Structures are given as structure tokens and as C-alpha cells.
Amino acid sequence: MEIHAYEKLWLGAALLLIVGFIGTVAFGAVGAGVDMIDDDGGTVDPGALDQHPKFGDPGVYQSGPNEYDVYVVAQQFQFQPGTAEAIEVPVDSTVTFHVTSADVIHGFEVVGTNANTMAIPGQVSTFTVETDEVRDHGIVCNEYCGSAHHAMEGTVKVVPDDEFNATDGGA
């Protein structure tokens, strides 16, 4: 089979590009430790969330010095907490989100950042972020979840340490 010299060159370059891509992502995951959503969050019984020790009373829980866990339940068409009351976390802390859904599949996206996950009934998504700036972030549901999907939004407030009150954040 005859393969043109230019075509061989092109093939080589293409393979190099591909391996390069895989390499950068592998480096990001292993070397730089970019956190990705996986099966760490475990499962819950979506029909009995109210009996769950944390999702039964979703909100912000302190888990260590400067470390917090945020439990969020997504359901048509609100985040709990997030929508009716903002999620409040202190600045310069490590925050782990635990997100699940009480009904259909939703999205949980902190607008303009890569804090973004699907919320699937029965599954718990966990991811960790560092809060490094005092400001408010929007949250949107970015997966179609029914006829008022476009109304499903919320807020995360990163507040100065002295304004933070763990019992306020919906907990």
C-alpha cells in the first residue's frame, strides 16, 4: 500500500498531538492533582433523603479548622440551600460540596468557574474548592430538569471570617 511522504508526516504529527493531549490531562490529574467528580461520594436513598444525617438537614458543616462540608439537595426547581437562602462559606477555607438530587437529574454550576457537577438521584457528587476571595457567586442548574428549569438558581457567598456564622449557612 502506497502512503505519500507528506501523509506519513501528517500521521506522525497527529499521533504526537494525541499523545500530548493525553499527557497533559494525565499530568493535570496525577501531578497537579486537579480534582474530578468520581464515585467517592457514594450513594443515598433518594426516597429517604430526609432521614439522611446530612441531606436530611442540608447546609454548611464545619469538619475541621478552616474546613467545611456543604450538603446540597437539588430538586425541581431549587437548591437547598442556595436558592431560598444563600450558601455561606468563609474565605480562605477548604470547602467540600456534596450534591445530590431528590427527583430528576439537575446540574450544579458555580457560574464562570469549573465548580460544575451533575446531580443524579441516588448518587452523591463531591468536589472540593478553596475559597480565596470575598465575593458572591451565582449557581445555576445547567441540566434541563422540567418546565421551570430556567428559574433554578442560587448564590454562594464567600464571606470574611468574622462575618461567618456556621449556623446561618442553611445548616
Add this chain to the structure above:
Amino acid sequence: MATFVDRYPEEASVVKACLTVAFVSLGIGAFFGLVQALHRTGVVRLFSSVDYYTVLTAHGVLLALVFTIFFLLGLFTWAITRSLERPLPNIRLTWAWVGLAQAGTVATAAAILAGFVPDIGVSADVLFTFYAPMKAHPLFYAGLAMFIVGTWLAGADWFLAYREWRKDNPDERIPLQTFMVLTTMLMWYLATIGVAVEVVVFLLPWSFGIVETVNPLLTRTLFWFFGHPVVYFWLMPAYLMWYTILPKLAGGRLFSDPLARVVFVLFLLLSTPVGIHHQYLDPGIAEGFKFIAMTNTMFLLLPSLLTAFTVVASMEHGARQRGGEGRLRWLGALPWRDPAFTGMALAGLMFAAGGFSGMINAGMNINYLIHNTLWVPGHFHLTVGTAVALTMMAGSYWLVPQLTGRKLYSRPIGLAQVVLWFVGMVFMSNAMHRAGLAGVPRRTAEPQYNSFDFTTTMGSIEELQLQIAVGGTLLFVSVVLFSFNMLASAIEDPVETPVDDRLPAPLSGADGSPRVLDNLRLWTAIAVVLVVLAYTLPLASIVQDAGLFGNVPGVPMLIGNFVESLAGVIA
């Protein structure tokens, strides 16, 4: 000189029946696309925001599934018949699959469109991905199942045709177009196992109430088992045209037949074990499985990069045959006045752009930034929405005259149409990509929020919305021109030679290439092994998590449900 319709009148009718369904879906779907572009951006809101999701479901299903796949059914029927140089073995079987696929389409479309009239009590506002536990009317799933079985029978029909041909030609290489059809269908059989199991085993019984609950992660994973390879099912008809028709339109011949075969074999092998790349953000799937899917995805770039080479090389060859010279000046020698050529060339150019944004999507880590934002529709309107759709429209200018025996009504209108599509898509897709980077979500009737504003690095959100609205309008006008041209061509007078339909042999033919390329059994076996490797463990762990039938009840997508939920939000 006779053309396809004179040689194979029955087959020509079959192809016309398929293309008619495709073009009607394109027309309706494009109208809904315009509605969406205007609604999302707040320019004009023709429908209520509740009905937006009915519109969006119809747009996705009619364009991504019906238009593309019916065009494929027609094109492949034409390609098999002309490249094997014989009529189909059993025309009754042929009409049976046409009828089944059409009936399925009508059922599914009816279930969706009924959503506009709440009194009927039927609705399927579940979008074309129909993620459970959102539940549609059973008619929606039943129609889908019929449609899929229709495509299976079509494949069977083509394999039978090939078997007949093989009996008479025991030693010949498989003709290139037939090879492309067969490898694509093998990929399709493998890929549709996912959606067939999802619909027939889980969703259909559940929508009838026979089963109470679902495992949403399982059905979603089965969907994407099918959902990525379906992308190649859209793309392979375009590739078939780029490899076998475009070089001729450019005035030359295909560069290399064996390399075209290699590309199709790679697609058969790699299209399916990648679906998990749509689930990078899903809980319940270990990172290692996502990594495997990503690796396969990146290798799947290879056949497309090879295609880019062949397409450009074949065009250059054509241009030089037409007297083109110089390093880049040969570009000027190409037949830019021919809408079929220009449309396909522009489609190829857009595909390159789509390839870049696709590489971003495929990167497991960068994906987090754009997942489910408007970036994603920005990306696939370049790929399926242009590389595929525009190639299909452009190809029709050359193909349809062979089916009707009538000349194309107007080449200038055709040319205006393809250029308009290109320009419209530059506006719409570029703005969608940028809005996505700002975090604007897709699939959202009113992406305007109370608690925050979107911020862009360059330009303003208003400017992006205007571009989406203008681009969408140009695209819609382009489809109107296309439909008009097709209708007007149908009532032209029949002529002896409506179009030059000869396809010259490739520069390097199949003869010198390894025979193993044509060993379809071998490639299928490897493809199956790769799928088993990629999917057994993830599926097993998902089933272990919540059981086959899960523990989540259905949530019907009905207006009544909406009113209650809204009351819940307000309370």
C-alpha cells in the same frame, strides 16, 4: 446518458422517500431553531417558556435524529446500489424498513408535538437525550424503538445486497462506497445495543407502569453508550461524500482508496468505547473509567485528522487538474460557483473549527469549565449542524437530480444558500462558544437570573445575544432557500443528463492494499472486545450501586406537574 433513476427506478423512489422525510424534518427543525435563537436571547418570544422545552425537544429529535438519519438511509441506499451496480435484492424488505422508520418517526414526533396542546394529555418534553427519571409518554419511546429497528433492517438489506454481489464476485475487493456503508452499519449495530436496551428493557416498561423505578445513572450511561457513536453515524455520510464525491466535484479524484478504508475501520473500532466522555461530571463513575474513555476519544481524532489531509490533498489535485498553480493560488482554480462543491468545502472548514472546540470538550479537566454551557451547542452546530448538515444539503444539489432526472432549479440560489449557512453559523456558533465560557447554560429558555449577572472577558452579553439571534435568522433563511430550490427542482422538466454523475477511480486504488482491511469479521470482533473492556466494569459498578431497575420513581414531564412545582418554589 441515463442516470440513477433510469437505471434503478425503484431504488430511486426509496431514496427520494427517505430524503423527503429528511428535508421536511429539516424545515420544521430549522423553524424551531429560529424560535430558540430568538427566545433564549429575549429578542422575540413566540412561545411561552414552558413550551420552549417542547420546541427544543422537537428541534433536537427532528434534526439530530430524523433529518440526519433519514438522509443517511437515502444516501446509503444510493451508494450501495450504484457501487455494487445492482438493484437491491428484495425491494419489499426495502419498503418495509422505510415504512417502519417513518412510522416510528411519526409516533415520536406526535408524542412531542402533542405537548403544545395540554388537553390531549400526551407529552414528551424530555429533550432528545430523554434522561430518566424524566418520563415521556410511551408513544415517544415506542416510536424511537420502531425507528431504530427500521435502521437495523436497512442495514440487513444492504448486507444482503452485498452477499448477493459477493456470490458473483468472489475475488474482488469490496467497492469503496459499499465498504463505507457496511463498516458504518457494523458500528451502528454495536452502538445501538445501548439505546435499545435502555428503551426496550427499562424505559418502555417503566413508562407503561409495568416497572416502578429506574436507575438513572444506568439509563444515562446506556444512552451515552449510543450517544457518542451516533455522532459518527451522522458524520459517516458526510465522510462518504467527502471521500467519494467531493474530489470529483473539485475536478480530480480521491487521493487514496486504502487510506479511506483505514479511516472507516478506525471509526468502527473506536466510536463506541468513548461514550463516558459525556459523563465526566457524573458521580458514580470512577475516574479511571473516565480516563480510559478520554484516551480512546483522543485517538478517535486520528481518523478525522487523516480525513482532513485526504480532503485537502484531493481538492488540491482537482485544482491542479483544472490548471491551478502555485503554493496556494490553486485554491482559486476550484469550482467555487458550484454550490455542491462550495457547500462541502465550507462544511469541511467549519469541521476543522469544530475539531478544535471538540478537543477542549474531550479534555477531562477543561471540560468542567464548559460542560452543559452554551459552548456545547456552539460546538455541535459546527460539527453535526454544519459539517454534516451543510454537506448533506450541498450533496443534495448533485444527488437529487440523479434521483429525479431533473436539473437543479437554480445554482445561484444554491450558492447563496450554502454561503448564508456558513455566515450564519459563524455568528451563531462563535457567540455560543463565548457565552458558554461566561457560564451561560444551554437548554434554558430564559438564561437571565436574579442573583447574578454573567460577565464576559470580551464584548458584552447583549452583543453575544444579538449575534446568536442574527446568526439563527440567517440560518433559517438559508433553509428556506434550500427548501424552495428543492421544491422548484422537483417540477422542472425531465432531461437526459441532469447532472454529471460519474465518479472517477481513486489515484491509488484498493488493489495494492492489504486484504485484511476488508476483513469485516475481524474488525467487528476487535470493536466488540474494546467495548467490553471499556464498559463492563463501569456498568457493573453502576448496577451494584442501585440495582438494575434502581430506586427512583418517574417524574412525568407534564404541565400539571409544572404548576404544582412552581407553587412549591413560591411557597
